[in-house]
Each structure stands twice: as C-alpha cells, then as structure tokens.
Amino acid sequence: MKIIVDAMGGDHAPRVVVEGAIAALKEYINVEVGLVGDESTINSLLLKHNYDRGRLSVHQASEVIEMSESAANSVRRKRDSSIVVGVNLVKEGQGEAFFSAGNTGAVVCAATLGLRLLPGVERPGIAIVTPTQKGPCVVIDVGANIDPKPTQLLQYGIMGSVYSKYILKKDNPAVGLLNIGEEESKGTEFVKETYELLEKSRLNFIGNVEGKDLFSGKCDVIVCDGFVGNIALKVSESAAETIQLFLKRHILSSLMGKIGLIFLRPNLKRFKKEMDYAEYGGAPLLGVEKPVIIGHGRSNSRAIKNAIRVAKEEVERRFNEKILEALA
C-alpha cells in the first residue's frame, strides 16, 4: 500500500513532512510512501535519515501552492504543484491515498477536479474527530462546502456515520444536526429542511444537537454546513489554547504554584498529549473515490505520521466501499 504525501504542504514543510514520513515507514510496516515536491530539497533532507529505501520514493513537482493562495485559481494555474501532481499520482493508480498539510481549499479543489466523486455524492466534505467525554465524535463538514444544499448534508450524515462505524468502531452511530437548540422548530429554513431529510433517512438520527455537543458525547456524528463547521473547529482549537495559556500563567504566578508544578509535571504532560491535535492526525476528505487526508497547517512530524496512519486505515478497511454500500 502506497500513500502519496505532499512534501511541500504545511508551515514546517518539507522538513517535518520528511520526518513524519520516515516515522510512518518505521511504525507501519505495510506502508510505502511517495513524497511529492522539489526532488533535490527532499533528497537532501532524506540524506540525514536511515530508512528502508525500497519503501520510499520521491516524485518531482516544481511548484508549491502557498497557504494564502486562492484555491480554484492556484489549482488551475499551478499544474506542476505538489498538490496537483500528488492527486494525479493517486488518480493514475500510483498510490492508494493522498495526504497534504497544505492549502486546504486547494486540496479539496484538486481532489474534486482530479478524482471522481463517489456515485451519490454531490460535494466532498471534510470530517474531523473531536475528543468527547464518551469517546470520539465525527464532525462533518468543517470547511469543504460552505454553502451546501440539504441533500448534501444528508450525504455528509451518511458518510460520517460510515466513518464512525468502520474507522472508529462505533455500533449504530447516533447522528445529530448542529443547531441553536434541540427543539425541532429551531434554526434557519436550511436547517429545518435538512432535519426533515435526516429524519426520513435510515440513519440513527437523534435530532438537533448544540454547539456544546461537539465535546459532550451526546452523539457520534455531527452534521453541519462547512461555514459553521469551520468556525466551530477554529473556536474550539483557540479556546483550548487560550485556556492552557491562562492555566500556565496562573500556575506560574506564585512560588507554591511552581512547587506544585514539579509534582504535577507528568500529569500535565499526559493532559497536554490528550489535548494535542497531532495525536488525531489528519482530517479525511470524504466523498472522493480515493482516500484523501488533510493535515493542519501547523502539523509537526507526529501529526504527519498519524495522518499517514489515518490514510492507511481508510485503505485497509476499504472505507470507500462501505460508503458506496451505505449510499446505495
């Protein structure tokens, strides 16, 4: 199984991508990695590492789509960018899945244009997994489709449910619709239409859920439009960071606090690890014919390695076949 990896994507690329890929080769023995990007830069980084050369290849791409570039334009113009070349390698069957921590919009756009959508899917959606008090919860969409139709949200519900079942191993996943209150009468016309579609579907639909339920564990899948989902995701990341910053400031504000910290250090380290997005790897783009995983721009090498694991799991568990069955 070969995972195609955008070596140029992310704030700390290509260094951390190369490190993450090598860590993945060591940990997942059935995985091969194809790194896409500037060959000479990648090769000079690879020189510093020991790894199984038979399982790592480098594919030249002369251009890079920057984080701030317009998605559609850059994908159309930069045909030799690492994102476009990477997607094409997967399209041609030279790899089973694609991962990039680069420009999210460009990855969505390149994957939508380059790979076929699964029959029954009108637009792909980005899923993320949040840690809740009762295990992981899938939130879809968090930014691929900011102005969707209700039918597309139904498709997200189906795909999110399959992800929860086959990747996260939840039985009969409970699906909720993100809204401003639990009552059926709540929300915009768009949300009410979506509610009706979800209720008529074969999904285990539990009704409306609220912003707080991203972390409550009330359901296993939360469906929302990409605008709201993206803002919810970034609010929660920022809340987590700000709270940790405030906590640190309060602990370090007194001598007693500093003494207490000596005792607590291992506990706080485990806490930080649980909070760390890098543990969860990348976010799957669901609805395209081949697994595509999108990483956080700030990904470090552990996040890259874990994203490759997420790609590997989708391939191993024939995830797209399960989606096709559910959509049928």
Place this chain on the structure above:
Amino acid sequence: MKIIVDAMGGDHAPRVVVEGAIAALKEYINVEVGLVGDESTINSLLLKHNYDRGRLSVHQASEVIEMSESAANSVRRKRDSSIVVGVNLVKEGQGEAFFSAGNTGAVVCAATLGLRLLPGVERPGIAIVTPTQKGPCVVIDVGANIDPKPTQLLQYGIMGSVYSKYILKKDNPAVGLLNIGEEESKGTEFVKETYELLEKSRLNFIGNVEGKDLFSGKCDVIVCDGFVGNIALKVSESAAETIQLFLKRHILSSLMGKIGLIFLRPNLKRFKKEMDYAEYGGAPLLGVEKPVIIGHGRSNSRAIKNAIRVAKEEVERRFNEKILEALA
C-alpha cells in the same frame, strides 16, 4: 436607578435570583431592584435575608415561561409571565433596565415587541464578551437574529463598537467580520456583502477574522450572524468545560498529582474564577430602547449580581444615547 429583575428565570430560580439581587443591593448602593414573579414565593425567600427594604420591591406575575417553550408563542400567550410583566414595567418607566436569566428567545421576543427599537436598528442583537489574551472582545450577535441581512450586521458592528468603547473603555475599537479565512474573497455571498458594507462604514474595520480570534485579541468586536455566533459561543463554553474535566482527571490520576494539587489549589481557584462565565454577568441585548440583559440559564447568585452590575453600567453611562449618536 431601578433594575427590573425576572425572579423566575434560570435553572435555579427564584432562589439564586433573590440571593443575587440582595448581593447587588449590598454592593451597588445607588441601585434599586424590582423582582418580578410569584409574590408569595419571592416574599418567603426574602424573609431569610437582611436587606434595605426601601430599595427592593416585588411585582406580581402569575406565569412562568419555561426554558424549552417556543419564544413567540409563549410571549403572545403568557401575558402575565415574569418576562412579559418585567418588560412592561420597564416600558412604563417603572424601571430603567430589565434582566432575565430565563428563556433567551422569549426575552428577545418580549423586548422586541414591548420596547421600541432604537431608530436605525432593524433587529436587536445579543452581545457577549469573551476573555482574550489582550483583554475583552465583544461578539455580536450570538442568537437573537439567526437569518439577518448584511445591513443588520453593520448595525451590530456599530453597536458592538459603542459597547467596546463606552462600557469596556477601548479606544477606537477594531471590528472584525467572522469568516472562514482572512482573505477578502473568502466566505458565502452573505458574508461578502457584509464585508463591503463594513468596509464602507466609519467603523475601524480590520477585515475578516476567524474562529480562533474569539480568544486571540486580534480585534475588539467580532460581528457574525446569530446562528454562527450561538454555535461559536456554545462550542467555546463546552470546550472550556471539557478541558477542565480532562485536566482534573489527569491531575487526580496519581498520588504525585494529588500532592501537587495541594500546592496548586489557590492558583487553580484563581484560574477557575477567570474561566467562570459568572464573573462576566449577563449578555446585553443591544438595539432596544432600554437596557436589557440576558443571563445564562445556569446563572448562580454571583452571575445574577454581576448581570445587575452590567445593567447598571449601561444606564449610568447612557449607553443607548451613545448608540444613537453612532447610528446617526
């Protein structure tokens, strides 16, 4: 100055409302409180307290609008509810401001129907204040108007800016538009139209901001529609709670952790206080002719007391006059 307080609103009403009102009378010597609700229940709760009887009155209201009731229906039907009676008391000039920790939708509806809107305001908006790394930030709207027009978001920008300037004492407040990216080209058509209006206005508009900026301090006022704002608010509350829960679990997971906790207790107490919504009191409903403050359903007596302080500040600083000047 008399603040009319819905004694029946909130999960722990009327007990905590009575306690909060009495605490407010003790702390704010120029304030009178009018408690609205079931007179005999309120009077029997008052019996347990010592307070300045000249500054507290009780106003009978025989009905209560429950938290889960439909806003418009309940306001129309329950004419003798504490919310409707309270708003009417303010309308008749028997009080300068109204506070309720009850059904948010019902408070918005009763205030919109019962009090006049300020000239130039098409719909009122709920503002909240988030703690950021660089001081407080006003987010408006967080749920009064879930399907607004771009002109209404401009009005929220103006009112939020006045709040930041006269209540939070920020000079020339920077206003941002909540979006999924910073570039001008980002977002839905609705957001792009709003962007244009904000840019042409006299506000200190700094462009698009993202979900993370609710806590970053990048700007002093964040404008958004009430659907997105409500979800952002509830996501951040839930993230904060979940993180504190995870932290507690990690600290208590070992003997060393428990020892460390003994040293850290005062620091963690200060941290919890900074995180506690009760410190911030209520959320002002901006755009109606008299100050209206909405409390969290879970308000404790400290939150009630602080919400009365927020109402008092709006009255003292002639906040609505400042809004009128800014809208002119």
